[in-house]
Amino acid sequence: MGLNNIYRRLALACLLASVQGVSQAAAYVDVLDLPAKASALAVSSPLSGTARAGERLVAVGQRGHIVYSDDGGAHWQQAQVPVSADLNAVSFANATQGWAVGGDGVVLHSIDAGATWNKQLDGRQIGALLVKHYQALADAEPDNPQWPALVAEGERLTQQGADKPLLDVWFANERTGYVVGVFNLILRTDDGGQSWTPFQDRTDNPQGFHLNAIASTGDALYIAGEQGLLLKWDQASQRFAAIATPYQGSFFGVLGKPGEVLVFGLRGNVLRSGDGGASWTALDSGLHVSITAGVVDAQGNYRLFTQGARMLVSQGSGAQMRLVQQAEPVPVTGATRAGNGSLLVVGSRGVRTLSVE
Incomplete structure (x- = not known):
């Protein structure tokens, strides 16, 4: 088998693998949406x-x-x-x-x-909910160290x-x-x-x-x-x-x-x-x-x-x-x-x- 044929087969295999991966990814649905x-x-x-x-x-x-x-x-x-x-x-x-x-x-x-x-x-919203709530309190009380810590907790949940x-x-x-x-x-x-x-x-x-x-x-x-x-x-x-x-x-x-x-x-x-x-x-x-x-x-x-x-x-x-x-x-x-x-x-x-x- 010539090198060109080998390369073509490898390329085809990679393409099929890519298509299959895309198909599998498209088939995934989060349990929160299923x-x-x-x-x-x-x-x-x-x-x-x-x-x-x-x-x-x-x-x-x-x-x-x-x-x-x-x-x-x-x-x-x-x-x-x-x-x-x-x-x-x-x-x-x-x-x-x-x-x-x-x-x-x-x-x-x-x-x-x-x-x-x-x-x-659901959990995709909770982190942002914490950030918004405690950031407002941090803005109102900039000297209170509790609020930035809770903002950071919300950011961790989001990440x-x-x-x-x-x-x-x-x-x-x-x-x-x-x-x-x-x-x-x-x-x-x-x-x-x-x-x-x-x-x-x-x-x-x-x-x-x-x-x-x-x-x-x-x-x-x-x-x-x-x-x-x-x-x-x-x-x-x-x-x-x-x-x-x-x-x-x-x-x-x-x-x-x-x-x-x-x-x-x-x-x-x-x-x-x-x-x-x-x-x-x-x-x-x-x-x-x-x-x-x-x-x-x-x-x-x-x-x-x-x-x-x-x-x-x-x-x-x-x-x-x-x-x-x-x-x-x-x-x-x-x-x-x-x-x-x-x-x-x-x-x-x-x-x-x-x-x-």
């Missing part, structure tokens, strides 16, 4: 969070899957979702208005009890791209709510998600620990995070103030009732306070695996679930915990009340309705 695919397996795929929308049950999970049930979990339908990013949590302010959050800083909103969703925010997940969401009503995530990422809205205000300067979290969960006990709002971080909303100072706890490991959840709060996390650790966090009692869970979800059942009892498929029940005040055997134990990442006093739990195997005594 609608979740309809799947008969969505209800049994990994799900991370669940909530009630009136009498409807809603669960969210991987690849943008959101499913809902109108008969207590017996039958499920898949929602229309505009992204295929993994979703971590969901919250409903009332029977129709709900929000879901997840990977790549995505925030979704529903006005029809979770049947359809639209995107309000790094949409890769910072939001881990939880909570709404007080259809207008006011919070989303929280990694590295002290926290935003507040007072118009139902039409606009968002960065709240990094309103948290006592100078080391930028992850904010894993946000929840209300009915009379107080708490955020649980890494390395013993527990924050409580202080109305007077308009900030999330740090509360000292006797455990320095990560907390994964917080729940409670008026006058009482439980926080739980790594290695079976559960703490209880009956005085708004001024003092804490460590509860003996008898476990050494992480507690990943919790719910207050219809009888007012606390039920905590572990990554090792165990369930703890705390009667009444929550001062004592006991292990309860499950007929079909599975790891649980989220739980909410279902109908007839039962619970809906979600995890790596999808949804499951749990009858409770």
Whole structure:
């Protein structure tokens, strides 16, 4: 074969490779722009969070899957979702208005009890949002060193791209709510998600620990995070103030009732306070695996679930915990009340309705 033929074949191979590369690049669609695919397996795929929308049950999970049930979990339908990013949590302010959050800083909103969703925010916008907000404060207070540091944080988020997940969401009503995530990422809205205000300067979290969960006990709002971080909303100072706890490991959840709060996390650790966090009692869970979800059942009892498929029940005040055997134990990442006093739990195997005594 002559050199000319060899060169022609090499050139053709390079051209084909180039065309194939362009074709593959054109075929790529960001998960933030790719609608979740309809799947008969969505209800049994990994799900991370669940909530009630009136009498409807809603669960969210991987690849943008959101499913809902109108008969207590017996039958499920898949929602229309505009992204295929993994979703971590969901919250409903009332029977129709709900929000879901997840990977790549995505925030979704529903006005029809979770049947359809639209995107309000994602990680491609959050960095610029921080820069704009804190630059305005820096211009107003040029001698305050806090603002340039937060502007720089926004610039880093912008440069790094949409890769910072939001881990939880909570709404007080259809207008006011919070989303929280990694590295002290926290935003507040007072118009139902039409606009968002960065709240990094309103948290006592100078080391930028992850904010894993946000929840209300009915009379107080708490955020649980890494390395013993527990924050409580202080109305007077308009900030999330740090509360000292006797455990320095990560907390994964917080729940409670008026006058009482439980926080739980790594290695079976559960703490209880009956005085708004001024003092804490460590509860003996008898476990050494992480507690990943919790719910207050219809009888007012606390039920905590572990990554090792165990369930703890705390009667009444929550001062004592006991292990309860499950007929079909599975790891649980989220739980909410279902109908007839039962619970809906979600995890790596999808949804499951749990009858409770």
